[in-house]
Amino acid sequence: MIKPMKPVRIAARDRRNTAIHEAGHVTIGRHVGLKAVSAWLEETSNPGPYDKLWVGKMRYLSPTIFGGKLPRKKLALVAVAGAVADCCWQKYTFEDSYGDDFWLDEDAMSESDWLGCGCDPGNPTRQLFKTIETVFSLLDREAGALWPALLSESRRLIEGSRETSVYQRPALANGGRFHAYCGCRRRRRIWRGAG
Numbered sequence: 001m002i003k004p005m006k007p008v009r010i011a012a013r014d015r016r017n018t019a020i021h022e023a024g025h026v027t028i029g030r031h032v033g034l035k036a037v038s039a040w041l042e043e044t045s046n047p048g049p050y051d052k053l054w055v056g057k058m059r060y061l062s063p064t065i066f067g068g069k070l071p072r073k074k075l076a077l078v079a080v081a082g083a084v085a086d087c088c089w090q091k092y093t094f095e096d097s098y099g100d101d102f103w104l105d106e107d108a109m110s111e112s113d114w115l116g117c118g119c120d121p122g123n124p125t126r127q128l129f130k131t132i133e134t135v136f137s138l139l140d141r142e143a144g145a146l147w148p149a150l151l152s153e154s155r156r157l158i159e160g161s162r163e164t165s166v167y168q169r170p171a172l173a174n175g176g177r178f179h180a181y182c183g184c185r186r187r188r189r190i191w192r193g194a195g
């Protein structure tokens with residue numbers, strides 16, 4: 001009989017998974033040129049329907065401050081990056097996810113992530129699949145140019161979550177000008193075939 005996991009280990013695993021997810025948004029956010037991108041992890045007393053013990057949040061300076069606008073395509077790259085990072089971490093490839101219709105499930109991403117993609121939840125466009133494939137290639141464990149950055153960012157987030165202070169959070173002076181992006185809670189579990 002398999003021993004059930006101890007609660008402390010479940011919480012640690014959940015924090016690590018949340019860190020990987022947020023690190024995906026952050027790493028791709030920087031890659032597409034978002035300014036002052038940051039994320040942090042928060043322990044939650046309300047695990048919700050998805051049994052999440054840790055939630056991650058990410059934000060960046062709204063490009064409108066510089067008189068700019070974030071092109072839809074770039075925003076979509078950032079939006080899918082959390083879920084793609086989850087997949088890459090679990091060695092679940094783009095082809096696996098495509099074959100399993102992973103992205104046709106609204107639980108593949110949080111509502112805010114779907115919103116950033118400009119698609120209805122569970123209803124990705126052909127363009128979005130291209131975007132997803134691009135992010136998979138950037139975050140690929142073997143060949144992805146941004147895989148090392150993803151790992152170091154996720155480690156930084158975990159370290160930061162151990163601090164009692166909230167130094168991870170960007171200065172609140174600019175609070176109103178930050179575009180708060182995600183409080184990703186919903187996440188589909190990646191079920192791998194038995195055996």
Ligand SMILES: [Zn+2]
Nearest residue numbers: 082113182184
């Ligand atoms: Zn997310």
